[in-house]
Amino acid sequence: MKFYMPVSYYLEENCIKNHKKEILECGKKPLIVTGKHSSKLNGSLYDLISILEDYVLFDQVNENPTVNLCEKGARMGLEQKVDYVIGLGGGSSMDAAKAIALLIKNPDENKDCFYQKKELSHLDVICIPTTCGTGSEVTSKAVLSRPELHEKGSISHDIWPKYAFVDETYLTSASDSLIVSTAVDALAHLIESHLNKNKNSFSLMCTTYGLSLFKEMKEELIHKEFNYKKLMMTSSIAGLAIAQTGTSIPHAMSYDLTNYFHISHGLACGYYLVSFVEVVMKKSQEGKEILSLLGFSDFDEFRNWMESLIGKPGLNQKEFLIELMNQKKAKWSTACVNITKEDICFIVHSSL
Amino acid sequence: MKFYMPVSYYLEENCIKNHKKEILECGKKPLIVTGKHSSKLNGSLYDLISILEDYVLFDQVNENPTVNLCEKGARMGLEQKVDYVIGLGGGSSMDAAKAIALLIKNPDENKDCFYQKKELSHLDVICIPTTCGTGSEVTSKAVLSRPELHEKGSISHDIWPKYAFVDETYLTSASDSLIVSTAVDALAHLIESHLNKNKNSFSLMCTTYGLSLFKEMKEELIHKEFNYKKLMMTSSIAGLAIAQTGTSIPHAMSYDLTNYFHISHGLACGYYLVSFVEVVMKKSQEGKEILSLLGFSDFDEFRNWMESLIGKPGLNQKEFLIELMNQKKAKWSTACVNITKEDICFIVHSSL
Structure with a gap:
């Protein structure tokens, strides 16, 4: 460690x-x-x-x-x-x-x-x-x-x-959409570190605390009422967490959305985040921890919250994106559970 | 921060x-x-x-x-x-x-x-x-x-x-008493950082996590059943916390017990710890947080646990110790609440 x-x-x-x-x-x-x-x-x-x-x-x-x-x-x-x-x-x-x-x-x-x-x-x-x-x-x-x-x-x-x-x-002078998309990037860092195979007590300390800070802000984000200091703090704590573990599947997949479809980084991560948690939940108790730390009573509440916040991209090129992800299998092993080809298909199909 | x-x-x-x-x-x-x-x-x-x-x-x-x-x-x-x-x-x-x-x-x-x-x-x-x-x-x-x-x-x-x-x-080859007294030192670091006027989000992240680790070990310590890795981890996380805030009243008071009465450092801190929390509890909600994070249902349970673990020193020279502490008033301001002469008297009289 x-x-x-x-x-x-x-x-x-x-x-x-x-x-x-x-x-x-x-x-x-x-x-x-x-x-x-x-x-x-x-x-x-x-x-x-x-x-x-x-x-x-x-x-x-x-x-x-x-x-x-x-x-x-x-x-x-x-x-x-x-x-x-x-x-x-x-x-x-x-x-x-x-x-x-x-x-x-x-x-x-x-x-x-x-x-x-x-x-x-x-x-x-x-x-x-x-x-x-x-x-x-x-x-x-x-x-x-x-x-x-x-x-x-x-x-x-x-x-x-x-x-x-x-x-x-x-x-305070940033646009609402920039604040939301970067806050979702921070959330992705917290979740991908918490569900990472490299996690340790230090990274878990950061993600547990960071997710609890995010919990307090999740409704405010929907209503574009921002606690700027807490947003900055949470972002840095999320950074501290990925500095120890690295990121995981949603980040790896997001780069293709950005490279080929020019979707901003935060949104690109956010689109894949919910389905990634769903995949982990099917295989391990650790997925449920995310819901609990963020204060969601069930998975649908998490999905609805994310869709209210950033919508869905409405992309059709799903097989292309799956094929791109199939070419970077080294990234699959960054998750705390075994990720299969079917999981990648599921994430792409249910996210876009 | x-x-x-x-x-x-x-x-x-x-x-x-x-x-x-x-x-x-x-x-x-x-x-x-x-x-x-x-x-x-x-x-x-x-x-x-x-x-x-x-x-x-x-x-x-x-x-x-x-x-x-x-x-x-x-x-x-x-x-x-x-x-x-x-x-x-x-x-x-x-x-x-x-x-x-x-x-x-x-x-x-x-x-x-x-x-x-x-x-x-x-x-x-x-x-x-x-x-x-x-x-x-x-x-x-x-x-x-x-x-x-x-x-x-x-x-x-x-x-x-x-x-x-x-x-x-x-x-694993350390004596039970050494493990207990050093673990109590780590607990003092966590509590004194959590109740410190210098606390910030980073130190609170460490103390919240460290106290939750300690909660899981508190009964094991009484029975001398040790999780060595968790003890080491908790001690380092407590160190991370005081690296940000410094220690507070129990440490400042402990040095006199060590200098004049040759009481080991961990025990010297531990003797004063419970009454220090009691003083803070009277003035702020933050004292109660300690009980909750450590999983004690009320203050008496905390006091009884500490006495089972390390006993009481049975010292008579209370006025002398109060006078020594009166000479280092700069240390009083390290706590998150206002500490008075009466508080110091109370801590000494109820701890020794």
């Missing part, structure tokens, strides 16, 4: 300003890795820039960042001689920041190194999440896309942020 | 042998800091030595290690040119190892530096606990004694172990 999570994590209002000292001690000139819009709209970019003496801005991160984009960010960082990297935004910005910090520190490498097993160091990374789903601020993973291969998955290197600075006020 | 716990933590049978690679990568020659007997009796010292190519043994740690003892250990380490330190045993050995690692790295300093506020680095420390109470393997604290001042308290420096290797089998 292992536990490791070396990030210095802070969650508080005015987090960036409160920790100016720690940020400035990381180096002289950071590369800020962020998206085009949201960090400007929610004020986080302004808060960050206002405490920095010097910086370089790479604000080209979009949903599902590619390995090519990370190469581009690293070139900018190298040219401008930055000495640390700040990922500001959702999971895309933070994951891109991790990969860019790796490439800048290893200028002789290119994007090929991302999925190679070799020991490489990286620049210090600071993560500042402004959505409530990824948990990337407390994990060492960086999920990137390779569109030409229709592949999406974490790079092979463990890149732990040095600091995570979380300020729930940035969430 | 902050969370930080950078230790690589492992809990498994054959833990030392399984992680030979990580241990050897820490350096060429460790100083092993341990007690005179127990690490020889439980086999842990043999397991450790058998994987090391070179080492220096400092096996002079006793209960309540002093600053002088740590100076002596550091001198041995410096003379023999060790390059990392392994604390093997209970909290005394691990805490002494941390302090010794600080002094060896700073040869111009002496014991005076322990309680000074200055930035000092330290040699890498590995902790291998063989009792189930201290949690020192997952905290940055090192509690040392200064007998000439009748003082006992953590040094001012944060010394995080690089690794914690926990193997529950070493506990």
Whole structure:
């Protein structure tokens, strides 16, 4: 049984300003890795820039960042001689920041190194999440896309942020749909960790607590009444859980929905989540624990709640999606029960 | 709200042998800091030595290690040119190892530096606990004694172990009384963190889970039927909790019982624990949470359980102990409720 999570994590209002000292001690000139819009709209970019003496801005991160984009960010960082990297935004910005910090520190490498097993160091990374789903601020993973291969998955290197600075006020300007889809991603992390073959006492401590926090928020999410601090906290605790166990079937299946049908990550996970729990319930008591921890009296209540929250995608290409999942059988063994071809068929058919 | 716990933590049978690679990568020659007997009796010292190519043994740690003892250990380490330190045993050995690692790295300093506020680095420390109470393997604290001042308290420096290797089998050769007294120390960590003014969602996650683990063991402890792995796990989770919040009144009061009356640390905390919960219960709902999480139906059941487990010390010097506690009022504010002079009197009179 292992536990490791070396990030210095802070969650508080005015987090960036409160920790100016720690940020400035990381180096002289950071590369800020962020998206085009949201960090400007929610004020986080302004808060960050206002405490920095010097910086370089790479604000080209979009949903599902590619390995090519990370190469581009690293070139900018190298040219401008930055000495640390700040990922500001959702999971895309933070994951891109991790990969860019790796490439800048290893200028002789290119994007090929991302999925190679070799020991490489990286620049210090600071993560500042402004959505409530990824948990990337407390994990060492960086999920990137390779569109030409229709592949999406974490790079092979463990890149732990040095600091995570979380300020729930940035969430107040996010759209309802973004908050819901990222919250569903956090729920997927909690459920997939709780029903994971790699679970241990530490991960169960996180998932038990995180699911109990989610229980208190599940009706509020339907009515778009958000407890921003609790959403941020739950997302980070879910991240702590997957940092120990990894994710499982719904995440593995979600990547195909995103790669081929451009469905956002949180929703893609959410669509598969209920049927995955149903499959586990048929084989183990552990599935029922999820319902109990989330405060659902039976399975139908869970399914109805999820459909009220995110609907159904209405996709027809089911056999295609089943075939894609059949090609990644290594992922099947991440669940706490034995998953068969019939289970995958069932999940696809009842979810889409 | 902050969370930080950078230790690589492992809990498994054959833990030392399984992680030979990580241990050897820490350096060429460790100083092993341990007690005179127990690490020889439980086999842990043999397991450790058998994987090391070179080492220096400092096996002079006793209960309540002093600053002088740590100076002596550091001198041995410096003379023999060790390059990392392994604390093997209970909290005394691990805490002494941390302090010794600080002094060896700073040869111009002496014991005076322990309680000074200055930035000092330290040699890498590995902790291998063989009792189930201290949690020192997952905290940055090192509690040392200064007998000439009748003082006992953590040094001012944060010394995080690089690794914690926990193997529950070493506990099987410990005496029943040692297991009980260290388990009561772990319970004190859980309760004092849960009822701490510094508590946050992370520490509450640990204490809620840790107290639920303790609930499952409380009758077994009375009957001396031990689940060694769960005891070790609970102790580490309790350590994780106090790493975030620190301890509170029972620990602060316990040091006087240990310094003046030579009562072992776990028992000294345990004697004060029940009345401390009683005081909090009078002022806040949070006290009752403790009973509920531990599965006691009322307060009397909690008190009777504790008395069955550890008895009462039967000390008469109550006014003296109250006066000592009156001299450390800074400690009073560590509790989640306002603690008065009358509360301290009540705790002393009803506990001893």
